[in-house]
Amino acid sequence: MSLREQKLQKKKEDIIRSAATILQEKGLHGTTMEEIAAQLLMTKGSLYHYFKNKEDLLFQCHKIILDISNEKITEILESNQSSIHKMESVIRSHIHLSTEENVIFSLIDKPESTFSGQNIEKVVSQRSYYANCIDKILQEGVNNGSFKNINIKLSRLMILGSLNWIQQWYQPGGANTSEDISDYFVQKLVQTLTD
Amino acid sequence: MSLREQKLQKKKEDIIRSAATILQEKGLHGTTMEEIAAQLLMTKGSLYHYFKNKEDLLFQCHKIILDISNEKITEILESNQSSIHKMESVIRSHIHLSTEENVIFSLIDKPESTFSGQNIEKVVSQRSYYANCIDKILQEGVNNGSFKNINIKLSRLMILGSLNWIQQWYQPGGANTSEDISDYFVQKLVQTLTD
Amino acid sequence: MSLREQKLQKKKEDIIRSAATILQEKGLHGTTMEEIAAQLLMTKGSLYHYFKNKEDLLFQCHKIILDISNEKITEILESNQSSIHKMESVIRSHIHLSTEENVIFSLIDKPESTFSGQNIEKVVSQRSYYANCIDKILQEGVNNGSFKNINIKLSRLMILGSLNWIQQWYQPGGANTSEDISDYFVQKLVQTLTD
Amino acid sequence: MSLREQKLQKKKEDIIRSAATILQEKGLHGTTMEEIAAQLLMTKGSLYHYFKNKEDLLFQCHKIILDISNEKITEILESNQSSIHKMESVIRSHIHLSTEENVIFSLIDKPESTFSGQNIEKVVSQRSYYANCIDKILQEGVNNGSFKNINIKLSRLMILGSLNWIQQWYQPGGANTSEDISDYFVQKLVQTLTD
DNA sequence: GATGAATGAGGGTTCATTCAT
DNA sequence: CATGAATGAACCCTCATTCAT
Numbered sequence: 001m002s003l004r005e006q007k008l009q010k011k012k013e014d015i016i017r018s019a020a021t022i023l024q025e026k027g028l029h030g031t032t033m034e035e036i037a038a039q040l041l042m043t044k045g046s047l048y049h050y051f052k053n054k055e056d057l058l059f060q061c062h063k064i065i066l067d068i069s070n071e072k073i074t075e076i077l078e079s080n081q082s083s084i085h086k087m088e089s090v091i092r093s094h095i096h097l098s099t100e101e102n103v104i105f106s107l108i109d110k111p112e113s114t115f116s117g118q119n120i121e122k123v124v125s126q127r128s129y130y131a132n133c134i135d136k137i138l139q140e141g142v143n144n145g146s147f148k149n150i151n152i153k154l155s156r157l158m159i160l161g162s163l164n165w166i167q168q169w170y171q172p173g174g175a176n177t178s179e180d181i182s183d184y185f186v187q188k189l190v191q192t193l194t195d
Numbered sequence: 196m197s198l199r200e201q202k203l204q205k206k207k208e209d210i211i212r213s214a215a216t217i218l219q220e221k222g223l224h225g226t227t228m229e230e231i232a233a234q235l236l237m238t239k240g241s242l243y244h245y246f247k248n249k250e251d252l253l254f255q256c257h258k259i260i261l262d263i264s265n266e267k268i269t270e271i272l273e274s275n276q277s278s279i280h281k282m283e284s285v286i287r288s289h290i291h292l293s294t295e296e297n298v299i300f301s302l303i304d305k306p307e308s309t310f311s312g313q314n315i316e317k318v319v320s321q322r323s324y325y326a327n328c329i330d331k332i333l334q335e336g337v338n339n340g341s342f343k344n345i346n347i348k349l350s351r352l353m354i355l356g357s358l359n360w361i362q363q364w365y366q367p368g369g370a371n372t373s374e375d376i377s378d379y380f381v382q383k384l385v386q387t388l389t390d
Numbered sequence: 391m392s393l394r395e396q397k398l399q400k401k402k403e404d405i406i407r408s409a410a411t412i413l414q415e416k417g418l419h420g421t422t423m424e425e426i427a428a429q430l431l432m433t434k435g436s437l438y439h440y441f442k443n444k445e446d447l448l449f450q451c452h453k454i455i456l457d458i459s460n461e462k463i464t465e466i467l468e469s470n471q472s473s474i475h476k477m478e479s480v481i482r483s484h485i486h487l488s489t490e491e492n493v494i495f496s497l498i499d500k501p502e503s504t505f506s507g508q509n510i511e512k513v514v515s516q517r518s519y520y521a522n523c524i525d526k527i528l529q530e531g532v533n534n535g536s537f538k539n540i541n542i543k544l545s546r547l548m549i550l551g552s553l554n555w556i557q558q559w560y561q562p563g564g565a566n567t568s569e570d571i572s573d574y575f576v577q578k579l580v581q582t583l584t585d
Numbered sequence: 586m587s588l589r590e591q592k593l594q595k596k597k598e599d600i601i602r603s604a605a606t607i608l609q610e611k612g613l614h615g616t617t618m619e620e621i622a623a624q625l626l627m628t629k630g631s632l633y634h635y636f637k638n639k640e641d642l643l644f645q646c647h648k649i650i651l652d653i654s655n656e657k658i659t660e661i662l663e664s665n666q667s668s669i670h671k672m673e674s675v676i677r678s679h680i681h682l683s684t685e686e687n688v689i690f691s692l693i694d695k696p697e698s699t700f701s702g703q704n705i706e707k708v709v710s711q712r713s714y715y716a717n718c719i720d721k722i723l724q725e726g727v728n729n730g731s732f733k734n735i736n737i738k739l740s741r742l743m744i745l746g747s748l749n750w751i752q753q754w755y756q757p758g759g760a761n762t763s764e765d766i767s768d769y770f771v772q773k774l775v776q777t778l779t780d
Numbered sequence: 781g782a783t784g785a786a787t788g789a790g791g792g793t794t795c796a797t798t799c800a801t
Numbered sequence: 802c803a804t805g806a807a808t809g810a811a812c813c814c815t816c817a818t819t820c821a822t
Contacts, residue, residue: 026308029224032816043783045819054817113221154371154379161360162353168304169352176349184349192383199805206806227791240794241807249792416698419614422795433804435798444796503611544761544769547754548747555746558694566739574739578777589784596785617812630815631786639813 012050012060015040017102020061024104024167028058028114059119065103066126072097073133083141087193088186090134094163095185099170099178131156141193148195159189207245207255210235212297215256219299219362223253223309254314260298261321267292268328278336282385285329287377289358294365294373326351336388343390354384402440402450405430410451411492414557418448418504449509455493456516462487463523473531474580480524481576484553489560489568521546531583538585549579597635597645600625602687605646609689609752613643613699644704650688651711657682658718668726672778673771675719679748680770684755684763716741726778733780744774 019036026035033054037044051057076089097103111123134156141147166181214231221230228249232239246252271284292298306318329351336342361376409426416425423444427434441447466479487493501513524546531537556571604621611620618639622629636642661674682688696708719741726732751766 025305027222027224029222030308033818034816044817045784046782048818049781110220113225151379154376155383157360157364158357158380158383161358161363162356165352165356165360168356181349184346185353188350188353188387191387203805228793229791238808239792240809243793244806415695417612417614419612420698423797424795434796435805436803438797439802500610503615541769544766545773547750548770548773551747551750551753552743553746555742555750558746559742571739574736575743578740578743581777582773593784618814619812628787629813630788633814634785 015050016061016064019057020104062123070129073130077133083146086137087190091186092182095182098167147193150193210245211256211259214252215299257318265324268325272328278341281332283381286381286384290377293362342388345388405440406451406454409447452513460519463520467523473536476527477580478576481579482572485572488557537583540583600635601646601649604642605689647708655714662718668731671722672775676771676774677767680767683752732778735778
C-alpha cells in the first residue's frame with residue numbers, strides 16, 4: 001500500500017470511528033451527513049470523497065465493528081482455554097468492546113431494511129459468523145460436559161441480549177465500572193450454562 | 196363515556212397498535228406518517244385528527260405499552276406468590292406481552308432525544324416505575340432468603356436486557372414458540388438469582 | 391322575509407361580525423375557518439351552511455362593512471350641512487366606525503388577488519362609491535369656495551390614509567380616546583382643505 | 586470582508602429585495618417560499634442556504650428597510666435645517682423610499698404575531714426609533730415656535746398614516762408622479778403643524 | 781482534494797372543503 | 802341543521818447528493 005493509500009485509509013477510519021459514535025446515539029435516520037462532517041471539522045461535500053454515499057459509510061462502520069469482533073472471537077475460539085474459560089473471555093471481550101472501545105454492536109437491527117444489494121449479505125454473513133462462533137463454543141462445552149441442559153441457540157440469544165443491552169444503560173463514570181459489570185455478568189451468565 | 200367517545204378511543208388504539216409495529220421495525224425517523232396511514236387505509240392528514248403530531252403518536256404508543264406493563268407488574272408485585280414465583284411471573288408476562296401482544300418495550304432508547312417537554316418526564320417516570328417494581332421483588336427475595344449473592348441493579352439490567360432483546364429475533368411461527376422461550380428463560384434467569 | 395329567513399340572516403350577521411374581528415387581527419391567510427367557528431362556539435363544518443366557502447365569508451364581511459359605510463356617507467352627502475360640516479361628519483363617522491363599531495376598512499388591500507369573478511367588481515364598485523362621495527363633497531366645497539387650492543384626489547387619499555391607519559395603532563382604553571382622535575383629526579385635516 | 590462573503594451578502598440582498606416586493610403584494614401568509622424562489626430563478630430549497638426559515642427571511646426584509654429609513658432620518662434629525670425643513674425632508678424621504686426605492690414600510694402590522702423571540706424586540710425597537718426621531722423634530726419645532734397647537738403623538742400618527750398608505754394606491758407611471766405627491770403632501774401636512 | 785452552492789425528492793403539518801350520519 | 806371524520810392539495814423545511822470552481 002502506497003503512502004497515499006495509507007493516509008487515505010487512516011482518514012477513512014477516523015471518519016468511521018467518529019460517525020459510528022453519532023450513529024449510535026441518534027440512529028441512522030436521525031444522523032445527518034452534515035453532523036458527521038461537522039464533528040470532524042469537515043464539510044459535507046468532503047465526506048463524499050471517502051464514501052460513495054451514506055449507506056456506504058454506514059456499511060463501513062458496521063464492517064469495521066464486525067471485523068474487530070470477529071477477529072477477537074476467532075482468536076478465543078481457537079485458543080487452548082477450557083470451554084468455560086472461552087465463554088468468559090467472549091463475555092469479557094464483548095463488554096470491553098462495547099463499553100471501552102465504543103464498538104457498537106447494535107447499530108442496525110434489520111440489515112435488510114437498511115442496506116441494499118451485496119451489503120445485506122455481507123453484514124448478515126459477518127453476524128452469522130459471530131453467532132456461529134458462540135454456538136461452537138457452547139457445543140464444545142456440551143460435548144466435553146462443561147455445559148449441561150442447555151439449548152444452544154436460546155442460550156446464545158439470552159446471553160447476547162443481556163450483553164448488547166448494556167450500551168443502552170452503561171454510563172462511563174457511572175456507579176458500575178466496566179470491570180464490575182464484566183465480573184458480574186461473567187459469573188451469572190456462565191452459571192446458566194453450567195447448571 | 197359516550198358512544199362517540201368510545202369509537203374515538205377505539206380508533207386511537209387501532210392506530211397506536213398499527214403504528215407501534217412499524218415504529219418498532221423502522222424506528223422513529225425511519226417511519227413516515229404516510230406509511231402508518233397507509234397500513235390503516237387512511238390518508239396522512241387523517242392521522243392528525245387523532246394525534247397532535249408524530250411525537251404525540253409515538254408518545255401514546257409508548258404510554259399504552261407502559262400502562263399495560265405497569266398494571267401487570269403491579270398486580271404481580273402485590274400478589275401473594277413467593278418471590279421466586281413473582282420473578283417467574285414477571286418474566287413470563289414480559290415475554291408474553293412482547294411476543295404475543297406485540298407490545299414493544301424498546302421503542303425508544305433515549306426518551307430525551309425523542310420527546311420534548313413533559314413527555315420526557317412522563318416516559319422516564321413510567322419506566323422507572325417498572326424498574327422499581329422489579330427491584331422491589333428482588334429485594335423482597337433477598338430479605339426472605341430466596342435470592343442470594345445478587346446485585347439487584349445489575350441483575351435487573353441483565354434480565355431486562357435478555358428479555359427486551361427477544362423482539363429482535365423472535366419470529367412468530369419460528370423454531371421456538373413463545374412458550375418454549377418463556378420456559379427456558381424463566382428457568383435460566385431465575386437460576387442466576389437463587390444461586 | 392319569513393321568520394326562518396330572518397333567523398338565518400341574523401345568524402349570518404353574527405358570524406360576519408365575529409369573523410371580521412379575527413380577520414382584521416390575523417389577516418385572511420392567517421385566519422382559519424376553525425378559529426372563526428371556535429369563537430362562535432360552532433364547528434368548522436357548520437360555517438358551510440351559511441357561507442359557500444371562505445372567500446364568500448370574506449366577501450360578506452367586506453360587503454356589510456361597505457354597506458354601512460356607504461349608507462352613512464350617502465346620508466351625509468345628501469344632508470343640508472355646509473361642505474366643511476360634511477367633511478367633518480365624514481371624518482367623525484369614519485373614525486367612529488373603525489374605533490367603536492369595529493368596522494374594518496382595510497380588510498383587504500388588493501381585491502383582485504383575493505376575490506374571484508363577480509366579487510372583485512362588486513367590492514371595487516362599492517369602494518369607488520365611497521371615494522366618489524368624498525370627491526363630491528370636496529368638489530362641492532371647491533365650487534362654493536369653502537375649500538381652496540386642493541387636489542381633490544390627493545387630498546382624499548391623504549385623508550383616507552391617515553384615517554384607515556388609525557386601526558393600526560388605536561387601542562381602546564389607551565391614552566387617546568376615540569373622541570380625542572376625532573377632534574384632533576377633524577381640526578387638522580379640515581385645515582388642509584380650507585387653507 | 587472576503588470576496589466570497591461579499592458575494593454571499595450580495596446574493597442575500599438580491600433575495601431580500603425580490604422577496605420584499607412579493608411579500609408586500611401578498612402578505613406574509615399569502616406568499617410561498619416557492620414563489621419567492623421562482624422569481625429569482627432558484628429552487629425552494631436553495632433559499633434555505635441563505636435564510637434559516639421564512640420568518641428569518643421576513644425579518645431580514647424588515648431589517649434592511651428599517652436600517653435604511655433610520656439612517657436617513659438620523660441624518661435629517663442631526664442636520665442644521667430648520668424644524669420645518671426637517672419635517673419636509675422627512676416626508677420627502679419617506680415618500681421617496683416607498684415609491685422609488687420600493688422600500689416597504691408596512692410589511693408587517695403586528696410584529697408580535699409574526700415574529701418570535703428576539704426578532705420581536707428588534708423590530709419594535711427599530712420602529713420606535715423612527716417614531717422617536719419624528720417626535721423629536723416635532724418637539725424641537727414646538728420649542729422654537731415653528732409648530733403650534735399640536736399634539737405630537739397624534740400628529741405623528743396622522744402624518745405617518747397618510748404616508749404609509751401611499752403604497753396602497755401609488756402606481757408608477759400613474760396620474761400622479763412621486764414628485765407631485767411629495768410636493769402636495771409636504772405642503773398640506775406641514776400646514777397642519779404650523780397653524 | 782476541498783468547498784459551498786444548488787437541487788429535488790420527500791416528510792411533517794395545516795387547512796379548506798366535503799360528506800355520511 | 803349540526804357534527805366530526807376524512808381528504809388532498811399545498812406549504813415549510815430537511816437532507817442526501819451532485820458539481821463547478
